[in-house]
Amino acid sequence: MIDLTNPIFHDADKAREYLESQRWPNGPVCPHCEAKNEATQLQGKSTRPGLYKCKGCEKPYTVTVGTVFERSKIPLNKWLLLTFLMTNAKKGASAHQLARDTGLTQKSAWFACQRIREAMTPEARNAGPIGGGGKTVEADETYVGGKAKNAHKNKPIPPKRPVVALVERNGEVRAQHVADVTAKTVRNVLVTQASRKSKLMTDRAALYDAMGREFASHDAVDHSAGEYVRGKAHVNTAESFFANLKRQIFGQHHAVSEQHLQRYVNEAAFKWNNRSSLGIADAERANNALKGIGGKRLTYRKTDKTCNA
Numbered sequence: 506m507i508d509l510t511n512p513i514f515h516d517a518d519k520a521r522e523y524l525e526s527q528r529w530p531n532g533p534v535c536p537h538c539e540a541k542n543e544a545t546q547l548q549g550k551s552t553r554p555g556l557y558k559c560k561g562c563e564k565p566y567t568v569t570v571g572t573v574f575e576r577s578k579i580p581l582n583k584w585l586l587l588t589f590l591m592t593n594a595k596k597g598a599s600a601h602q603l604a605r606d607t608g609l610t611q612k613s614a615w616f617a618c619q620r621i622r623e624a625m626t627p628e629a630r631n632a633g634p635i636g637g638g639g640k641t642v643e644a645d646e647t648y649v650g651g652k653a654k655n656a657h658k659n660k661p662i663p664p665k666r667p668v669v670a671l672v673e674r675n676g677e678v679r680a681q682h683v684a685d686v687t688a689k690t691v692r693n694v695l696v697t698q699a700s701r702k703s704k705l706m707t708d709r710a711a712l713y714d715a716m717g718r719e720f721a722s723h724d725a726v727d728h729s730a731g732e733y734v735r736g737k738a739h740v741n742t743a744e745s746f747f748a749n750l751k752r753q754i755f756g757q758h759h760a761v762s763e764q765h766l767q768r769y770v771n772e773a774a775f776k777w778n779n780r781s782s783l784g785i786a787d788a789e790r791a792n793n794a795l796k797g798i799g800g801k802r803l804t805y806r807k808t809d810k811t812c813n814a
């Protein structure tokens with residue numbers, strides 16, 4: 506549950522103090538030279554609140570410099586509200602809904618959501634490969650899109666876009682949109698995002714046969730022959746991640762263009778990796794997204810040119 510009466514959602518100064526406490530638990534960190542706790546807070550009458558001057562490089566900064574919240578007209582308290590609402594919407598939240606909940610325009614809410622999705626990428630969380638010795642990793646593919654009811658009027662039905670997911674049982678997921686499902690593209694995801702010490706579980710033995718030998722062990726079930734579970738061999742965990750992903754995309758976003766698909770995949774993966782059954786409470790989930798807002802200026806700019814997810 507989110508306490509919507511919390512002042513951090515209504516007061517920009519309270520929001521800034523909250524963000525500082527999350528991003529800088531040990532004192533301010535300079536986004537220019539990374540000097541830690543080496544800053545003076547500037548407090549002149551004409552100085553905007555939350556402005557620090559680095560003693561190392563002498564440059565000024567605030568808690569939003571170098572983050573996806575930087576140079577935005579959206580007040581910080583609304584950024585926090587959006588982050589909390591988004592990270593706690595299990596089925597996804599549309600920009601329309603979030604605009605109503607925050608008093609932003611639909612367009613502003615859409616751009617803001619794309620930026621918050623940037624904060625949810627595994628890179629933002631410094632997340633390494635999943636699996637390892639004694640751990641089981643399920644690998645599976647699915648196809649997103651391509652439904653007539655999601656197509657725009659007078660436009661062709663969008664093609665289905667493949668997504669590969671690796672899910673560690675009782676652990677995290679890594680998921681990636683790939684151009685096509687071939688041994689080459691799937692292996693590339695597997696060997697970069699899962700430890701080869703893991704036990705691998707897949708569908709379709711043929712696709713995974715060769716790369717499976719690179720792992721500690723490999724078991725496959727044959728969905729095409731109606732086989733879904735054989736002892737510990739199954740990819741049911743990956744299937745439930747895909748079910749979540751599709752519910753989030755189709756429930757709230759209608760057709761998602763290929764350009765933006767990876768962002769929605771990242772959002773679903775973030776929620777899976779921060780799910781309550783892992784003991785992660787709602788506020789902690791939002792705070793984990795806030796911890797990923799730094800170092801993104803270059804990537805999110807690309808987002809802002811289009812608004813047609």
Ligand SMILES: [Zn+2]
Pocket residue numbers: 535536537538539540559560561562563564
């Ligand atoms: Zn500095």
